[in-house]
Amino acid sequence: MEKQRNLILAVALMGLLLIGWDYGIAYFYPHPKNAPVAAASAPAAVPASSGPPAKPTREGGLVAPDDIALEQRDLAQALGAGNRVAIDAPGLKGSINLVGGVVDDLTLARHRETIAKNSAPVRLFSPAGTPAQHFAQVGWLGQNGVVAPNGQTLFTADGTKLTPATPVTLKWTNPSGQTFALRYAIDDNYMLTVTQSVSNAAPGAVSVAPFARINRTDKTMSQDTWQVHSGPIGAFDGSVNFSNNYTDVAKTGTISPAGQANWLGFTDIYWLSALIPADGSKPTSDFRSLGNNLFAADLIWPATAVAPGQTQSQTVRLFAGAKENNVLEAYEQQGVTHLSLSIDWGWFRWFEKPIFWLLDSLFKAVKNFGLAIILLTLLVRGIMFPVAQRQFASMAAMRALQPKMKAIQERHKDDKALQQQEIMKLYKEERVNPLAGCLPIFLQIPVFFALYKVLVLTIEMRHQPFVLWIRDLSAPDPLHVLNLFGLLPFTPPSFLGIGVLAIILGVTMWAQFKLQPSAMDPAQQQVMGLMPWMMMFVMAPFASGLLIYWITSNLLTIAQQRYLYSRHPQLKAQATKDQPTPAARTTITAKPKKK
CATH class of the missing domain: 2.70.98.90 (Beta-galactosidase; Chain A, domain 5)
Structure with a gap:
């Protein structure tokens, strides 16, 4: 029952985040009602705008x-x-x-x-x-x-x-x-x-x-x-x-x-x-x-x-x-x-400017910023591949320690402090770092943030096309599913403006989570199962270039996990074993019977 409440609470919080995100984006990033106009022939006299000033748009220019x-x-x-x-x-x-x-x-x-x-x-x-x-x-x-x-x-x-x-x-x-x-x-x-x-x-x-x-x-x-x-x-x-x-x-x-x-x-x-x-x-x-x-x-x-x-x-x-x-x-x-x-650039220009230089150099070599973003992702993941190998090796070692950890937990179940001391001692004796699996994620955060700042700040990214319908990598995906990709005469609100890139992002995140080797209880699994689709909605209003980076990173992660599973079969076997059975899932979702 407690797990069900936690699941419902998690879903409710995701919904609030989704709706709040849309209102926040609409408030801080309004779209101009009319595109700015440079020069033109003189129209009939029009009085200056009155009332409260219009909110500025991202690039600036007259709005009223x-x-x-x-x-x-x-x-x-x-x-x-x-x-x-x-x-x-x-x-x-x-x-x-x-x-x-x-x-x-x-x-x-x-x-x-x-x-x-x-x-x-x-x-x-x-x-x-x-x-x-x-x-x-x-x-x-x-x-x-x-x-x-x-x-x-x-x-x-x-x-x-x-x-x-x-x-x-x-x-x-x-x-x-x-x-x-x-x-x-x-x-x-x-x-x-x-x-x-x-x-x-x-x-x-x-x-x-x-x-x-x-x-x-x-x-x-x-x-x-x-x-x-x-x-x-x-x-x-x-x-x-x-x-x-x-x-x-x-x-x-x-x-x-x-x-x-x-x-x-x-x-x-x-x-x-x-x-x-x-x-x-x-x-x-x-x-x-x-x-x-x-x-x-x-x-x-x-x-x-x-x-x-x-x-x-x-x-x-x-x-x-x-x-x-x-x-x-x-x-x-x-x-x-x-x-x-x-x-x-902000406080982290020491990291953002090299990312920009690398991305700009790749663009000059391949003449397409979308392709340059994909190549940048390949370089970043290639550099971090040895770290990922150590991460999987550490996870394999952690799997091997599971019986000993359970024995310690059972032996000291009434003394949590002593239990924790014994587990830390076990880690030290076996030379296992329980945080090693988090390192690749922490290393990717500054790269992701730097690329986000580069896409937001640098004029070199402005109006740069990729392929097909992606004509501006610094702008959101222009195609929306709900208006049949522009065939219907309305623009969905940003949190429902799901484009092709956002859908691909959600699918690749879902596939990536399905391959995660870490064991989770069924309630956690259900929450994590919702996470890719929530992120699909949250990321839809972001620049297309950022979604291309994330999609490419997800695909490389999936390929990397499959390769490393082949190198650590015991990890894959244990992950499969840890998957909840249908009966276990039914136990969580079914309502308890009244006595």
Whole structure:
């Protein structure tokens, strides 16, 4: 009767976990109602969204339909107004606005919004006043009455297109005789270098304070979770700071992180915009809330006196692009401190980064990330195979000790402490480690977690196809059994969204548990029999790549167990012997008869 209660309790807890998991996934990982839209023709005027803000999606971008439509109209209007210098580089496309000299129009040439072939490139920067506002401004603060350019100043340019081979300089001269210049250069990836200079043709010295700023809305932020940071970010005195989010800045007004800024800006799960001061310069830095969901990351240098006939220059770099690990590490080689750690690897990056490097290397060799995941699984299980052999040898030794252990238990059944001491003494005399069977599981946990983080964090996995219907390994299996693989016009809730991969996972886990050599009582066996199917539901919303890893690992475990059973036939014989008889199962499940 007690075993029946335990079984019912276990089933109830599994059901609660299943339903709770679905609600948790829906809360923390909502799906956008509409896919983000880059540019397009201007639609009819649509009012901005009202009411509480929509929850951010995993990748970020506008969520409210009103905001998406308004962004289309405002973006087309702003970019069609003219007064722009085109940006045409292998990594970035867009334009610089001559009004204010700001970089406010950037799309990422190597990344698309969706997996559709005709999908627009990811838009990172949008002009001020648009719902997806995000731009960078470099300028000066005039001191003692000096008139410096501002956001409404119209600069003139010495070129019409900024490319890696053709820098562009913007200039403006104030009525007092000071000429302010911004020289923009760009590389093949995501880095712009801005040299800001002031030439003084007046008879007296003037003083100006250079500044650089990134301005953005949090409406386009990606989800900020315990494992992936989204929001203000920076490196200060050589240490990357993930501790602030938009809510903190909005509540405080201004946050000035301790230490000298190596770089600072804003991050999403895949994208980063960051200001990088030149080596040796010592600007102050802060994050500010501007109200109305707008935020700024600032660098402000000390005021500099410019003598008559002299020119003062200041250089700052702007990273605006995708967090591609090899690109970030290349910038680190160029002196940008820990830029690759803008990818939120967490405490275990010492293990996650090698897994990522290995997976990326395999991908470059085979040109398919799904196949690379399978090869990674083969390598991991191959490395751990000697451990598995020792595990089975230990289990065989434990089987041989069963008669002696039962004798000890019977002899000291009234003294549990002494019973345990005698059993531990037996283990020591026979040189048997009862925990050896757990070692392969413990060794696989960090690999599984590292692969999970790699799939969640790294843009290299984004939109990577495998075979057939698996077109994005970083996303869940798109086919659902309950809607007949898309034939019926509805989307099941995530805990019922069982796809083909989830079913294969459940079947392979069930087959693996059937081969387990450890003896269990019938109630435990029934609970373990339910476990694969519960895990099938729990894992269904996870990234397809993670399910492929687990399925491959299960298949290798089954093959490995069959091989090792052939090497230890006494273990297989004992496992078969320990299986409960039909009569025993009936005894557990049948209701007791009334006397």
